[in-house]
Amino acid sequence: MHRVIQDRLEEVLADSISTSPAAAHLAAHLTDCRECRDEVSAMRRHASMLRALRAPQTEDPRPGFYARVMERIEAQRPVSIWQLFDSAFGRRIAIASMAMAVLFSVYLVSSERLAAPPQPTGSTLAQAGLPDKDTVLVNLVTYREQ
Numbered sequence: 001m002h003r004v005i006q007d008r009l010e011e012v013l014a015d016s017i018s019t020s021p022a023a024a025h026l027a028a029h030l031t032d033c034r035e036c037r038d039e040v041s042a043m044r045r046h047a048s049m050l051r052a053l054r055a056p057q058t059e060d061p062r063p064g065f066y067a068r069v070m071e072r073i074e075a076q077r078p079v080s081i082w083q084l085f086d087s088a089f090g091r092r093i094a095i096a097s098m099a100m101a102v103l104f105s106v107y108l109v110s111s112e113r114l115a116a117p118p119q120p121t122g123s124t125l126a127q128a129g130l131p132d133k134d135t136v137l138v139n140l141v142t143y144r145e146q
Contacts, residue, residue: 002036
């Protein structure tokens with residue numbers, strides 16, 4: 001294909017060549033040049049075949065289509081553990097669980113106080129060979145560096 005046709009190929013294919021002197025020159029070239037004329041006609045055939053393959057115009061979906069799609073999506077949503085608390089039974093289970101946790105905590109704290117080891121007295125410290133607590137405090141207070 002010659003440069004004259006290549007530069008204005010879109011106008012030639014669309015048959016929108018104006019009545020300017022350049023348009024007359026293009027028409028004359030297409031009349032005289034068999035190669036350019038054959039290529040342009042082949043391109044027009046290809047364009048018409050592509051137009052024939054075009055998908056038909058799409059129709060709008062029926063009324064309520066989007067609502068039905070959203071309902072199906074909602075129905076397929078996974079069930080969450082938090083949905084359990086939406087019912088009265090779920091709230092009762094939650095309250096009972098919290099009450100058990102509080103009671104268990106109170107039991108643990110009170111059992112630690114009951115089972116705490118007795119504080120050693122002066123006589124038990126002396127039996128173990130350890131100094132008395134008061135003696136250690138007096139030594140710390142009266143300590144002088146020499």
